[in-house]
Amino acid sequence: MSAPVSHFAPLARLLHWLMALMIVSMLFIGAGMAASVSERHVWLLNLHKPLGIAILLLVVxxxxxxxxxRQPPLPADLPAVQVLAAKMSHVLLYALMFTLPLVGWAMISAAGDPVMLSQSLQLPALLPANAKTFAFLRTAHTYLAYLLFFTVLLHVAAALFHAWVRRDGVLNSMLRGKD
Structure with missing residues:
Protein backbone atom coordinates (compact mmCIF):
# COMPACT_ATOMS: atom_id res chain seq x y z
CA MET A 1 0.00 0.00 0.00
CA SER A 2 1.34 3.46 -0.84
CA ALA A 3 1.97 6.22 1.68
CA PRO A 4 -0.82 8.75 2.29
CA VAL A 5 -0.67 11.94 0.24
CA SER A 6 -0.11 15.25 2.00
CA HIS A 7 -1.58 17.55 -0.65
CA PHE A 8 -4.47 17.50 -3.08
CA ALA A 9 -3.72 16.73 -6.73
CA PRO A 10 -2.91 19.80 -8.86
CA LEU A 11 -6.11 19.43 -10.93
CA ALA A 12 -8.18 19.12 -7.75
CA ARG A 13 -6.62 22.32 -6.39
CA LEU A 14 -7.16 24.16 -9.68
CA LEU A 15 -10.81 23.11 -9.82
CA HIS A 16 -11.32 24.00 -6.15
CA TRP A 17 -10.02 27.55 -6.51
CA LEU A 18 -11.59 28.16 -9.93
CA MET A 19 -14.98 27.02 -8.66
CA ALA A 20 -14.55 28.99 -5.42
CA LEU A 21 -14.08 32.14 -7.51
CA MET A 22 -17.03 31.24 -9.74
CA ILE A 23 -19.34 30.45 -6.82
CA VAL A 24 -18.51 33.61 -4.90
CA SER A 25 -19.07 35.56 -8.13
CA MET A 26 -22.40 33.79 -8.65
CA LEU A 27 -23.55 34.64 -5.14
CA PHE A 28 -22.80 38.33 -5.69
CA ILE A 29 -24.30 38.30 -9.19
CA GLY A 30 -27.45 36.62 -7.83
CA ALA A 31 -27.73 39.16 -5.02
CA GLY A 32 -27.25 41.94 -7.57
CA MET A 33 -29.98 40.50 -9.78
CA ALA A 34 -32.39 40.24 -6.86
CA ALA A 35 -31.70 43.84 -5.86
CA SER A 36 -31.86 45.38 -9.33
CA VAL A 37 -34.79 46.31 -11.54
CA SER A 38 -32.66 48.35 -13.92
CA GLU A 39 -31.24 47.25 -17.26
CA ARG A 40 -28.30 45.95 -15.22
CA HIS A 41 -30.60 43.04 -14.24
CA VAL A 42 -30.56 41.67 -17.80
CA TRP A 43 -26.78 42.03 -17.99
CA LEU A 44 -26.36 40.18 -14.68
CA LEU A 45 -28.81 37.48 -15.78
CA ASN A 46 -26.82 36.97 -18.98
CA LEU A 47 -23.71 36.41 -16.80
CA HIS A 48 -25.53 34.22 -14.29
CA LYS A 49 -26.92 31.61 -16.69
CA PRO A 50 -23.73 30.51 -18.49
CA LEU A 51 -21.72 30.73 -15.27
CA GLY A 52 -24.25 28.44 -13.60
CA ILE A 53 -24.00 25.90 -16.42
CA ALA A 54 -20.19 26.12 -16.27
CA ILE A 55 -20.34 25.36 -12.53
CA LEU A 56 -22.63 22.41 -13.25
CA LEU A 57 -20.19 21.00 -15.80
CA LEU A 58 -17.15 21.65 -13.60
CA VAL A 59 -18.70 19.98 -10.57
CA VAL A 60 -19.11 16.82 -12.64
CA ARG A 70 -6.31 10.38 -3.41
CA GLN A 71 -6.98 13.12 -0.86
CA PRO A 72 -4.82 13.87 2.14
CA PRO A 73 -6.28 12.47 5.36
CA LEU A 74 -7.66 14.74 8.03
CA PRO A 75 -5.39 15.10 11.07
CA ALA A 76 -5.47 11.97 13.25
CA ASP A 77 -6.15 14.02 16.39
CA LEU A 78 -9.19 15.79 14.94
CA PRO A 79 -12.24 15.15 17.16
CA ALA A 80 -14.80 12.76 15.65
CA VAL A 81 -17.50 15.45 15.58
CA GLN A 82 -15.24 17.69 13.48
CA VAL A 83 -14.41 14.82 11.12
CA LEU A 84 -18.13 14.20 10.68
CA ALA A 85 -18.78 17.93 10.18
CA ALA A 86 -16.02 18.12 7.56
CA LYS A 87 -17.35 15.14 5.63
CA MET A 88 -20.98 16.27 5.80
CA SER A 89 -20.15 19.84 4.82
CA HIS A 90 -18.27 18.59 1.75
CA VAL A 91 -21.23 16.40 0.78
CA LEU A 92 -23.50 19.42 1.21
CA LEU A 93 -21.19 21.66 -0.84
CA TYR A 94 -21.05 19.17 -3.71
CA ALA A 95 -24.82 18.62 -3.57
CA LEU A 96 -25.45 22.37 -3.70
CA MET A 97 -22.92 22.94 -6.50
CA PHE A 98 -24.78 20.30 -8.51
CA THR A 99 -28.36 21.09 -7.50
CA LEU A 100 -28.41 24.90 -7.66
CA PRO A 101 -27.60 25.14 -11.39
CA LEU A 102 -30.14 22.41 -12.18
CA VAL A 103 -32.84 24.18 -10.14
CA GLY A 104 -31.96 27.45 -11.89
CA TRP A 105 -32.16 25.82 -15.31
CA ALA A 106 -35.49 24.18 -14.41
CA MET A 107 -36.76 27.49 -13.03
CA ILE A 108 -35.98 29.33 -16.26
CA SER A 109 -37.60 26.51 -18.22
CA ALA A 110 -40.73 26.70 -16.05
CA ALA A 111 -40.84 30.44 -16.70
CA GLY A 112 -41.11 29.64 -20.40
CA ASP A 113 -37.88 31.47 -21.16
CA PRO A 114 -35.14 30.03 -23.32
CA VAL A 115 -31.98 29.00 -21.50
CA MET A 116 -29.47 30.89 -23.60
CA LEU A 117 -25.76 30.42 -22.98
CA SER A 118 -24.86 32.74 -25.83
CA GLN A 119 -26.67 34.38 -28.72
CA SER A 120 -26.53 31.13 -30.68
CA LEU A 121 -26.47 28.40 -28.00
CA GLN A 122 -29.77 27.49 -26.38
CA LEU A 123 -30.18 24.63 -23.91
CA PRO A 124 -33.31 22.49 -24.02
CA ALA A 125 -36.00 23.19 -21.47
CA LEU A 126 -35.96 20.84 -18.49
CA LEU A 127 -39.64 21.45 -17.70
CA PRO A 128 -42.68 22.79 -19.51
CA ALA A 129 -43.73 26.36 -18.77
CA ASN A 130 -45.79 26.51 -15.58
CA ALA A 131 -46.21 29.55 -13.34
CA LYS A 132 -46.66 27.56 -10.10
CA THR A 133 -43.62 25.42 -10.79
CA PHE A 134 -41.63 28.55 -11.62
CA ALA A 135 -42.65 30.20 -8.33
CA PHE A 136 -41.73 27.10 -6.33
CA LEU A 137 -38.36 26.72 -8.08
CA ARG A 138 -37.56 30.41 -7.71
CA THR A 139 -38.12 30.18 -3.96
CA ALA A 140 -36.12 26.93 -3.80
CA HIS A 141 -33.27 28.49 -5.81
CA THR A 142 -33.18 31.46 -3.42
CA TYR A 143 -33.12 29.33 -0.27
CA LEU A 144 -30.55 26.95 -1.72
CA ALA A 145 -28.37 29.94 -2.63
CA TYR A 146 -28.58 31.20 0.97
CA LEU A 147 -27.68 27.72 2.19
CA LEU A 148 -24.71 27.66 -0.19
CA PHE A 149 -23.61 31.10 1.04
CA PHE A 150 -23.68 30.01 4.69
CA THR A 151 -22.01 26.69 3.89
CA VAL A 152 -19.21 28.51 2.04
CA LEU A 153 -18.78 30.83 5.04
CA LEU A 154 -18.49 27.82 7.36
CA HIS A 155 -16.03 26.19 4.95
CA VAL A 156 -13.85 29.31 4.94
CA ALA A 157 -14.11 29.58 8.73
CA ALA A 158 -13.06 25.94 9.12
CA ALA A 159 -10.12 26.45 6.75
CA LEU A 160 -8.98 29.50 8.74
CA PHE A 161 -9.43 27.57 12.01
CA HIS A 162 -7.14 24.86 10.66
CA ALA A 163 -4.62 27.44 9.46
CA TRP A 164 -4.57 29.86 12.39
CA VAL A 165 -5.66 27.87 15.44
CA ARG A 166 -4.76 24.21 14.83
CA ARG A 167 -1.91 24.94 12.39
CA ASP A 168 -2.25 21.39 11.14
CA GLY A 169 -1.59 21.81 7.40
CA VAL A 170 -5.17 21.19 6.25
CA LEU A 171 -5.44 24.54 4.46
CA ASN A 172 -1.89 24.19 3.13
CA SER A 173 -2.84 20.89 1.49
CA MET A 174 -5.24 22.82 -0.78
CA LEU A 175 -3.13 25.95 -1.21
CA ARG A 176 -0.01 24.47 -2.75
CA GLY A 177 1.72 21.30 -3.76
CA LYS A 178 4.35 19.36 -1.90
CA ASP A 179 6.81 21.54 -0.01
Whole structure:
Protein backbone atom coordinates (compact mmCIF):
# COMPACT_ATOMS: atom_id res chain seq x y z
CA MET A 1 0.00 0.00 0.00
CA SER A 2 1.34 3.46 -0.84
CA ALA A 3 1.97 6.22 1.68
CA PRO A 4 -0.82 8.75 2.29
CA VAL A 5 -0.67 11.94 0.24
CA SER A 6 -0.11 15.25 2.00
CA HIS A 7 -1.58 17.55 -0.65
CA PHE A 8 -4.47 17.50 -3.08
CA ALA A 9 -3.72 16.73 -6.73
CA PRO A 10 -2.91 19.80 -8.86
CA LEU A 11 -6.11 19.43 -10.93
CA ALA A 12 -8.18 19.12 -7.75
CA ARG A 13 -6.62 22.32 -6.39
CA LEU A 14 -7.16 24.16 -9.68
CA LEU A 15 -10.81 23.11 -9.82
CA HIS A 16 -11.32 24.00 -6.15
CA TRP A 17 -10.02 27.55 -6.51
CA LEU A 18 -11.59 28.16 -9.93
CA MET A 19 -14.98 27.02 -8.66
CA ALA A 20 -14.55 28.99 -5.42
CA LEU A 21 -14.08 32.14 -7.51
CA MET A 22 -17.03 31.24 -9.74
CA ILE A 23 -19.34 30.45 -6.82
CA VAL A 24 -18.51 33.61 -4.90
CA SER A 25 -19.07 35.56 -8.13
CA MET A 26 -22.40 33.79 -8.65
CA LEU A 27 -23.55 34.64 -5.14
CA PHE A 28 -22.80 38.33 -5.69
CA ILE A 29 -24.30 38.30 -9.19
CA GLY A 30 -27.45 36.62 -7.83
CA ALA A 31 -27.73 39.16 -5.02
CA GLY A 32 -27.25 41.94 -7.57
CA MET A 33 -29.98 40.50 -9.78
CA ALA A 34 -32.39 40.24 -6.86
CA ALA A 35 -31.70 43.84 -5.86
CA SER A 36 -31.86 45.38 -9.33
CA VAL A 37 -34.79 46.31 -11.54
CA SER A 38 -32.66 48.35 -13.92
CA GLU A 39 -31.24 47.25 -17.26
CA ARG A 40 -28.30 45.95 -15.22
CA HIS A 41 -30.60 43.04 -14.24
CA VAL A 42 -30.56 41.67 -17.80
CA TRP A 43 -26.78 42.03 -17.99
CA LEU A 44 -26.36 40.18 -14.68
CA LEU A 45 -28.81 37.48 -15.78
CA ASN A 46 -26.82 36.97 -18.98
CA LEU A 47 -23.71 36.41 -16.80
CA HIS A 48 -25.53 34.22 -14.29
CA LYS A 49 -26.92 31.61 -16.69
CA PRO A 50 -23.73 30.51 -18.49
CA LEU A 51 -21.72 30.73 -15.27
CA GLY A 52 -24.25 28.44 -13.60
CA ILE A 53 -24.00 25.90 -16.42
CA ALA A 54 -20.19 26.12 -16.27
CA ILE A 55 -20.34 25.36 -12.53
CA LEU A 56 -22.63 22.41 -13.25
CA LEU A 57 -20.19 21.00 -15.80
CA LEU A 58 -17.15 21.65 -13.60
CA VAL A 59 -18.70 19.98 -10.57
CA VAL A 60 -19.11 16.82 -12.64
CA UNK A 61 -15.42 17.04 -13.61
CA UNK A 62 -14.53 17.81 -10.01
CA UNK A 63 -16.40 14.77 -8.72
CA UNK A 64 -14.59 12.60 -11.25
CA UNK A 65 -11.24 14.04 -10.12
CA UNK A 66 -12.16 13.61 -6.46
CA UNK A 67 -13.03 9.93 -6.89
CA UNK A 68 -10.05 9.19 -9.15
CA UNK A 69 -7.34 10.81 -7.01
CA ARG A 70 -6.31 10.38 -3.41
CA GLN A 71 -6.98 13.12 -0.86
CA PRO A 72 -4.82 13.87 2.14
CA PRO A 73 -6.28 12.47 5.36
CA LEU A 74 -7.66 14.74 8.03
CA PRO A 75 -5.39 15.10 11.07
CA ALA A 76 -5.47 11.97 13.25
CA ASP A 77 -6.15 14.02 16.39
CA LEU A 78 -9.19 15.79 14.94
CA PRO A 79 -12.24 15.15 17.16
CA ALA A 80 -14.80 12.76 15.65
CA VAL A 81 -17.50 15.45 15.58
CA GLN A 82 -15.24 17.69 13.48
CA VAL A 83 -14.41 14.82 11.12
CA LEU A 84 -18.13 14.20 10.68
CA ALA A 85 -18.78 17.93 10.18
CA ALA A 86 -16.02 18.12 7.56
CA LYS A 87 -17.35 15.14 5.63
CA MET A 88 -20.98 16.27 5.80
CA SER A 89 -20.15 19.84 4.82
CA HIS A 90 -18.27 18.59 1.75
CA VAL A 91 -21.23 16.40 0.78
CA LEU A 92 -23.50 19.42 1.21
CA LEU A 93 -21.19 21.66 -0.84
CA TYR A 94 -21.05 19.17 -3.71
CA ALA A 95 -24.82 18.62 -3.57
CA LEU A 96 -25.45 22.37 -3.70
CA MET A 97 -22.92 22.94 -6.50
CA PHE A 98 -24.78 20.30 -8.51
CA THR A 99 -28.36 21.09 -7.50
CA LEU A 100 -28.41 24.90 -7.66
CA PRO A 101 -27.60 25.14 -11.39
CA LEU A 102 -30.14 22.41 -12.18
CA VAL A 103 -32.84 24.18 -10.14
CA GLY A 104 -31.96 27.45 -11.89
CA TRP A 105 -32.16 25.82 -15.31
CA ALA A 106 -35.49 24.18 -14.41
CA MET A 107 -36.76 27.49 -13.03
CA ILE A 108 -35.98 29.33 -16.26
CA SER A 109 -37.60 26.51 -18.22
CA ALA A 110 -40.73 26.70 -16.05
CA ALA A 111 -40.84 30.44 -16.70
CA GLY A 112 -41.11 29.64 -20.40
CA ASP A 113 -37.88 31.47 -21.16
CA PRO A 114 -35.14 30.03 -23.32
CA VAL A 115 -31.98 29.00 -21.50
CA MET A 116 -29.47 30.89 -23.60
CA LEU A 117 -25.76 30.42 -22.98
CA SER A 118 -24.86 32.74 -25.83
CA GLN A 119 -26.67 34.38 -28.72
CA SER A 120 -26.53 31.13 -30.68
CA LEU A 121 -26.47 28.40 -28.00
CA GLN A 122 -29.77 27.49 -26.38
CA LEU A 123 -30.18 24.63 -23.91
CA PRO A 124 -33.31 22.49 -24.02
CA ALA A 125 -36.00 23.19 -21.47
CA LEU A 126 -35.96 20.84 -18.49
CA LEU A 127 -39.64 21.45 -17.70
CA PRO A 128 -42.68 22.79 -19.51
CA ALA A 129 -43.73 26.36 -18.77
CA ASN A 130 -45.79 26.51 -15.58
CA ALA A 131 -46.21 29.55 -13.34
CA LYS A 132 -46.66 27.56 -10.10
CA THR A 133 -43.62 25.42 -10.79
CA PHE A 134 -41.63 28.55 -11.62
CA ALA A 135 -42.65 30.20 -8.33
CA PHE A 136 -41.73 27.10 -6.33
CA LEU A 137 -38.36 26.72 -8.08
CA ARG A 138 -37.56 30.41 -7.71
CA THR A 139 -38.12 30.18 -3.96
CA ALA A 140 -36.12 26.93 -3.80
CA HIS A 141 -33.27 28.49 -5.81
CA THR A 142 -33.18 31.46 -3.42
CA TYR A 143 -33.12 29.33 -0.27
CA LEU A 144 -30.55 26.95 -1.72
CA ALA A 145 -28.37 29.94 -2.63
CA TYR A 146 -28.58 31.20 0.97
CA LEU A 147 -27.68 27.72 2.19
CA LEU A 148 -24.71 27.66 -0.19
CA PHE A 149 -23.61 31.10 1.04
CA PHE A 150 -23.68 30.01 4.69
CA THR A 151 -22.01 26.69 3.89
CA VAL A 152 -19.21 28.51 2.04
CA LEU A 153 -18.78 30.83 5.04
CA LEU A 154 -18.49 27.82 7.36
CA HIS A 155 -16.03 26.19 4.95
CA VAL A 156 -13.85 29.31 4.94
CA ALA A 157 -14.11 29.58 8.73
CA ALA A 158 -13.06 25.94 9.12
CA ALA A 159 -10.12 26.45 6.75
CA LEU A 160 -8.98 29.50 8.74
CA PHE A 161 -9.43 27.57 12.01
CA HIS A 162 -7.14 24.86 10.66
CA ALA A 163 -4.62 27.44 9.46
CA TRP A 164 -4.57 29.86 12.39
CA VAL A 165 -5.66 27.87 15.44
CA ARG A 166 -4.76 24.21 14.83
CA ARG A 167 -1.91 24.94 12.39
CA ASP A 168 -2.25 21.39 11.14
CA GLY A 169 -1.59 21.81 7.40
CA VAL A 170 -5.17 21.19 6.25
CA LEU A 171 -5.44 24.54 4.46
CA ASN A 172 -1.89 24.19 3.13
CA SER A 173 -2.84 20.89 1.49
CA MET A 174 -5.24 22.82 -0.78
CA LEU A 175 -3.13 25.95 -1.21
CA ARG A 176 -0.01 24.47 -2.75
CA GLY A 177 1.72 21.30 -3.76
CA LYS A 178 4.35 19.36 -1.90
CA ASP A 179 6.81 21.54 -0.01
Missing amino acids: VRLFVRFST
